[in-house]
Amino acid sequence: MARFAVVGGGITGLTAAHTLAAAGADVVVHDAAPTAGGKIRTSPFGGIPIDEAADAFLIRTPEVLDLVAELGLDDQLVHPTGAGAAVWHEGLHRIPTGLVLGVPGDLRPLLRSGLISPRGVLRAGLDLVLPRSDLAGDSIGTYVRQRLGRQVHERLVDALVGSIYAADTDRFSLAEVPQLSALAHRHRSLLLAARATRRAAVSGGPRGAQEHERPIFAGLRDGTGVLVEALAASVTSSGGELRTGAAVGSVTASGGSLRVDGEPVDGVVLAAPARATAPLLAESAPAAAELLAHVHHVDVVMVCLRLPAADWPERLHGLSGYLVPKPHQRLVTAASFGSQKWAHWRPGDGSQVVRVSLGRDGLPVDHLDDDAAVTAAVDELGRHLDLAVRPIEVRVTRWAAAFPQYRPYHRAWVDAVRAALPAGVVAGGASFDGIGIPACVRQGRQLAESLLERARP
């Protein structure tokens, strides 16, 4: 029986291990942390399971839904309520519907929202007559500003994409955000590309269903943590081994044989963050180690607050949260009104769960202790919402080195790393081919399948 090691028990590594174990291989998952799951964790808050990081995953593609079904978790699937989000710009402005990752297909709703000034809307309209943009710079910020102007970039695209990836979109690869990249390639005009994409989405839906009725996100009733728990259980019940609190120190390759911390294996899945993986390869693949060491990972802090029902004003009902554009950011980048976004996040006493995100690329938070993070979250939330924020429960989760930053030409970096790995060693996860849960699940499957393929006689 082929024997494989998986380094990193996040969603990528666990999906790879689950796939390998289900195929009958002998698998050991090594994770440095006391529990597996990586950046996916759920814990009780207000008496109900509330996610400490990822709470939703895209279901436009089937990866996660297939895995959920395979693990027998179908009855856990839930969808957001449909409450809309806002952007804070000297007050809350509802984001108009029909945008494609912040890119409008129609300028009239933008004007009505008050978020973009008439001058900003006129500037965005220039996109219709501007010649095709050169995409060679591979920067989201440069491209979107060139097409639609500064206001649409700052207040919509950077606010939205920056909050998903904790990124500064001026330094983030356009090619690595598939929806934006598809728009950029679809048409000379970004507005017309967004309009066509939206029309296709509406007409391509199930018969009779309005686009807004079809959820594009899902979550799990007991939290996304159940996904990684079920994966870990599947690995061990198929005979695999899960070693936690077990940081791997080296992956060596000599004379065609691979070893993980001295133990011989037939193949290795590297699924830890890039920077953590670099030292493991210092001896066996120094060129890959050098490339991995240069990835920039951003720290974020998630402050979860529970606010009394009586303090939550009517005007915030039906709003899922808001984004803070870069020029207005102090430490808070976004707030998610969890109890408005999810029907299952409503504590019995009617209190409101609000998750406040601090930090992004260029906005460091590592100097904050927990008290300072809570103070910043409470003060900024209060100022943005014009509200006395008096939490009855608080939870702080620090996610160090959480978000790898895909700099322009990230794809060339990925190809160079993979080309420099020893035979039988494969690498993936959030640092490589997509940060969201679906992309990590897809990578986990592909990494496992490539090793199984190689091991076939």
Ligand SMILES: Cc1cc2nc3c(=O)[nH]c(=O)nc-3n(C[C@H](O)[C@H](O)[C@H](O)COP(=O)(O)OP(=O)(O)OC[C@H]3O[C@@H](n4cnc5c(N)ncnc54)[C@H](O)[C@@H]3O)c2cc1C
């Ligand atoms: C705050 C936050 C909110 C998010 N929200 C969403 C969301 O709503 N939707 C969504 O789709 N995605 C979201 N994401 C992104 C997504 O959750 C992550 O990108 C994904 O979970 C990363 O999985 P991974 O397997 O690549 O790596 P990780 O989860 O980083 O796992 C890597 C593992 O490697 C281990 N490790 C490190 N070094 C070693 C070593 N030397 N030896 C052994 N093990 C090692 C670590 O302990 C860790 O468990 C969010 C992320 C964060 C931080």
